[in-house]
Amino acid sequence: MFNPPHVGEVLREYIDQTPIEIVAKESGLSIARLSDVLxxxxxxxxxxxxxxxxxxxxxxxxxxxxxxxxxxxxxxDL
Incomplete structure (x- = not known):
């Protein structure tokens, strides 16, 4: 059965080598919030x-x- 990934897994692929600080600034998310999602x-x-x-x-x-x-x-799954 398909096990969908957490958004953070997909997001890691999207940002690849881009520093988290840049993604946070461009998205308006705090670094802490973005880190939690990732x-x-x-x-x-x-x-x-x-x-x-x-x-x-x-x-x-x-x-x-x-x-x-x-x-x-x-x-x-619960």
Missing amino acids: AGNTAITPDDANGLAKALNTSSQFWLDLQAQYESKQSA
Whole structure:
């Protein structure tokens, strides 16, 4: 069965070698918040998704869909 990744895993691929400070500045997320997402310690919010979309030239819906898929799988596993 498909195990959707946490948003942080996908985000790590998107930012690749870009320093976290640059992504944080361009997205409007604090470095601490971005670090928590990257580590898989927290879910993203709609505001986070909007910031990531702006910084990474994606859609906010992309990030929200990833979050929803991850949460759906986690709920199903309970």
